Amino acid sequence: MAPGRLVDEEVAWPLPTVSADQYSYEGAPRNVAYIQSLHYPKELRPKSYEIQGTHPDSQILFVDVKILEATGKLPYLGDVFIRGQRIEAIGHVPQKGILLKDPKVRVFHGKGRTLMPGLGDAHAHFSWNGSNLDRLGDIALEEHVLLTARSARCYLDSGYTMCFGAAAAKDRLDIVIRDAINAGDIPGPRYLANAKEIARTDGELVAGITAFADGPEQFEKVVSHHIDLGADQVKLSMSGEEITETRSAQDCYYTDEETAACARTAHNRGTRLCAHARARDSVKMCVKHEVDVIYHASFIDEEGMDMLEVKRNRHVVAPGINWLIATLYEAEAFGYPQSKAEKVGYKKELETAIRGLREMHRRGIVVLPGGDYGFAWTPHGTYSRDLAHFKNLLGFTAHEAIIASTFGVASLFMRSHEMGQLKEGYFADCILVDGNPLEDVEVLQDHDKLNIILINGRVHKAARSEYLPPSMATHGNNAIVPEDFPEVKATMQREI
Ligand SMILES: [Zn+2]
Incomplete structure (x- = not known):
C-alpha cells in the first residue's frame, strides 16, 4: 500500500494568490463551457439505449x-x-x-x-438497501431484485431521468433493472449499469458486495468478466473509507500496474471506468491511467489538481458530497454519533474535500452531483440534496448546480446531443x-x-x-378525462 497521506493539516486552497471573492459568483453558468469541452474518445461510447413503450402518435x-x-x-x-x-x-x-x-x-x-x-445522478446505487450496511451482502437475490427495482422507481419519482450506476451489490442487479426499464417493463430513469465494485483483497469496504483481484492479470480478468455480464462501466474501489476504521480514505490500495491493466482492458473493449478514489494517490492514478470518472477525490493535492486541470476535458469528478455531510452530522440516530465521525476523520475529510472541489469548479474541471444515496442516513428519495450542497458549499450557483445535474450527466452518458x-x-x-x-x-x-x-x-x-x-380544475369531479395514449407493450419474455 502506498503511503499517500496528506502530511499537512491544511491543503493549499484557496491559493494565496486567489482572493476568497473569486469563489463567489453570480453570473451566467460557467460550467456550460466546461461540460461542452468534455471529450471522451469515440470508441468509449456506451450503447444508446432507448426506452420502449411510448406511442409514436402521443x-x-x-x-x-x-x-x-x-x-x-x-x-x-x-x-x-x-x-x-x-x-x-x-x-x-x-x-x-x-x-x-x-x-x-x-x-x-x-x-x-x-x-x-x-435531473441526473452521476453515482447511483439502485441496489443499496437504505438500511444496515453490514447486511447489504446478505439480502437474498429475489428480494434484492425487487429492492433494486423499487429504488429505480424512487429515482424517477424524485424527478431523476438519468442515472449513472456506481456499483451494484450483486453481479447483475443493475443490468437486469436497466434492461427492464428499457423494455418498458418497470418505471425508472435512463440507466447505465454497473456490476460489483472491484477491490484488492485487502481493500474491501462493505462486506459481501465486492469482487476481488490482486495483481494486473486478475484485474484484467475481473474487468473483462464485468463487461461480459453487460456492465456499461466498471467500478474500481481504489482507496479506503474512514467508516471502516481499518482502511483509511487517505490510503490507495491499487498499484500503478493494476490501474493501468484495468484501464487497458476496459478501454480496449469500449468501456469506461469509474473509481472510488478518496486518497491523494488514487486521484493521481486515475488521471495518469485515464480512469474516466473519479468519485470523491477528497484528498487531492496540488500536483493532482494540476494534473486534473490539464486533463479536464477527459475526466469528470463526482464527489458524492452528501455522504460526508450526512455521515458527519446526521447519522447519530443510526448509532453513529458525530463525535465518532469526527474522531475517525470525516470532519477533516469534508473540510478538505469542500476546498478541493471549490477549486476544481474554479479551474473549469467538471464536477457533477449525485452519489451514495441508499445508505441508512442517505435514504433513497433525497437525491437532490446534492444540488443544494453544490450551491451552499462548493461555490456553484443554483443554475450551475442544475446544469451539472442535467446537461452534465447527459454528457456523462455521452448523449448530450439528445438528453439533459x-x-x-x-x-x-x-x-x-x-x-x-x-x-x-x-x-x-x-x-x-x-x-x-x-x-x-x-x-x-x-x-x-x-x-x-x-x-x-376547481369543480371538475364530473369531467371526463380522456386516457393517455396507450403504451406500446412488448412481451416480457426476451431471449436469454
Ligand atoms: Zn458509492
Whole structure:
C-alpha cells in the first residue's frame, strides 16, 4: 500500500494568490463551457439505449410554462410541444390554437410553473438497501431484485431521468433493472449499469458486495468478466473509507500496474471506468491511467489538481458530497454519533474535500452531483440534496448546480446531443416544478412540488387536476378525462 497521506493539516486552497471573492459568483453558468469541452474518445461510447413503450402518435402540449432549458439561458415563458418520445417545438409552438382544440392532444396548463429537464445522478446505487450496511451482502437475490427495482422507481419519482450506476451489490442487479426499464417493463430513469465494485483483497469496504483481484492479470480478468455480464462501466474501489476504521480514505490500495491493466482492458473493449478514489494517490492514478470518472477525490493535492486541470476535458469528478455531510452530522440516530465521525476523520475529510472541489469548479474541471444515496442516513428519495450542497458549499450557483445535474450527466452518458436539456428533437424527459429552482434549489427536494414528471414523452406522474382545463380544475369531479395514449407493450419474455 502506498503511503499517500496528506502530511499537512491544511491543503493549499484557496491559493494565496486567489482572493476568497473569486469563489463567489453570480453570473451566467460557467460550467456550460466546461461540460461542452468534455471529450471522451469515440470508441468509449456506451450503447444508446432507448426506452420502449411510448406511442409514436402521443402528443403533449405544455402551455404557459417557464422554460428552464439547462443551456445556460435564463428561464422564459412559453409553450412546449412533445410528439412521441421527443420535443417537437419549444418556446413558440406553431399551430398552438389548433393543437389546443384537438382532443387527441394532452394539454397541461403550466400557469407559470417551471418546466426543466429531468435531473441526473452521476453515482447511483439502485441496489443499496437504505438500511444496515453490514447486511447489504446478505439480502437474498429475489428480494434484492425487487429492492433494486423499487429504488429505480424512487429515482424517477424524485424527478431523476438519468442515472449513472456506481456499483451494484450483486453481479447483475443493475443490468437486469436497466434492461427492464428499457423494455418498458418497470418505471425508472435512463440507466447505465454497473456490476460489483472491484477491490484488492485487502481493500474491501462493505462486506459481501465486492469482487476481488490482486495483481494486473486478475484485474484484467475481473474487468473483462464485468463487461461480459453487460456492465456499461466498471467500478474500481481504489482507496479506503474512514467508516471502516481499518482502511483509511487517505490510503490507495491499487498499484500503478493494476490501474493501468484495468484501464487497458476496459478501454480496449469500449468501456469506461469509474473509481472510488478518496486518497491523494488514487486521484493521481486515475488521471495518469485515464480512469474516466473519479468519485470523491477528497484528498487531492496540488500536483493532482494540476494534473486534473490539464486533463479536464477527459475526466469528470463526482464527489458524492452528501455522504460526508450526512455521515458527519446526521447519522447519530443510526448509532453513529458525530463525535465518532469526527474522531475517525470525516470532519477533516469534508473540510478538505469542500476546498478541493471549490477549486476544481474554479479551474473549469467538471464536477457533477449525485452519489451514495441508499445508505441508512442517505435514504433513497433525497437525491437532490446534492444540488443544494453544490450551491451552499462548493461555490456553484443554483443554475450551475442544475446544469451539472442535467446537461452534465447527459454528457456523462455521452448523449448530450439528445438528453439533459430542453431543445427541439431532444427526448422529452422533463419535470414541471411548482417553484423557481434558480431562486430556491431546495424546492427540487420537495416531491409534492414536482407536479408532473415525464420520461421518454410519457407521463410518469401527474395529479388528476393537471389533466383538466383551468376552468374545470376547481369543480371538475364530473369531467371526463380522456386516457393517455396507450403504451406500446412488448412481451416480457426476451431471449436469454
Ligand atoms: Zn458509492
